[in-house]
Amino acid sequence: MNSKTTYRESKKKKNLILKVYNTLYGYFGKQNWWPAETPFEVIVGAILTQQTSWKNVEKVILRLKEHGLLEPRTLYNLDIQELSNYIKESGFYRLKAQRLKNFLDFFKKYNFELLDLTHIEIENLRNELLNIKGVGKETADSIILYALEKPIFVVDNYTKRFAVRFGILENMSSYDEIRLLFEDALKSENEKETLIRFKEMHALIVELGKNFCKKEPNCSACPLGNLCLKKGVENEYSKNS
Numbered sequence: 001m002n003s004k005t006t007y008r009e010s011k012k013k014k015n016l017i018l019k020v021y022n023t024l025y026g027y028f029g030k031q032n033w034w035p036a037e038t039p040f041e042v043i044v045g046a047i048l049t050q051q052t053s054w055k056n057v058e059k060v061i062l063r064l065k066e067h068g069l070l071e072p073r074t075l076y077n078l079d080i081q082e083l084s085n086y087i088k089e090s091g092f093y094r095l096k097a098q099r100l101k102n103f104l105d106f107f108k109k110y111n112f113e114l115l116d117l118t119h120i121e122i123e124n125l126r127n128e129l130l131n132i133k134g135v136g137k138e139t140a141d142s143i144i145l146y147a148l149e150k151p152i153f154v155v156d157n158y159t160k161r162f163a164v165r166f167g168i169l170e171n172m173s174s175y176d177e178i179r180l181l182f183e184d185a186l187k188s189e190n191e192k193e194t195l196i197r198f199k200e201m202h203a204l205i206v207e208l209g210k211n212f213c214k215k216e217p218n219c220s221a222c223p224l225g226n227l228c229l230k231k232g233v234e235n236e237y238s239k240n241s
């Protein structure tokens with residue numbers, strides 16, 4: 001493939017992603033993510049939601065709030081065994097209690113000041129977060145985007161599944177390839193608009209994944225039905241019909 005073709009292909013993909021954004025936004029409306037009252041609540045939620053449903057996380061967040069524990073210093077001083085007991089419903093609770101503690105150890109170096117984290121350049125901040133044991137790319141990027149309000153795109157399994165089926169990604173694409181593609185497509189000249197688009201697009205894709213582009217997709221009702229190539233969908237689901 002020559003460079004002109006590559007350029008055209010990449011431009012086409014970016015235009016499609018923007019079209020997807022506008023279509024999903026028009027269909028589902030503004031999502032206003034992340035569902036949390038404070039940036040610290042976002043961070044705790046991002047760690048607890050690993051490998052579990054949001055419903056379970058909500059219950060745990062509520063319990064922590066009711067006991068006045070959703071505050072960095074208080075949580076830091078809480079014994080790990082006690083913390084495990086409070087977060088049981090989030091699943092893998094011992095592991096997650098340790099992960100929360102790992103994050104809090106890191107956060108203590110910044111005196112539990114979120115503002116101090118926001119002053120770190122985005123790539124350095126990402127590397128620092130990724131150095132915390134138990135914080136992977138999706139969690140780190142969720143913290144950066146939704147708690148610290150810095151423009152980075154969050155990729156999850158819904159993103160990958162929809163994008164492969166839609167025809168804008170190969171199955172083998174890495175997390176960062178996907179992230180950079182979406183960031184490139186959604187970036188605006190206006191920084192505030194870029195941040196809004198990154199936040200909204202991730203939330204909109206989650207809605208799409210929950211309602212239409214599920215493991216067994218509902219393409220006939222999907223708002224992207226006319227745009228999507230539905231790669232692999234026919235083969236996979238025609239077997240049972």
Ligand code: SF4
Pocket residue numbers: 162165166212213214217218219220222223224225228229230231233
């Ligand atoms: S049309 Fe089907 S495969 Fe494409 S995004 Fe919608 S549900 Fe997924």
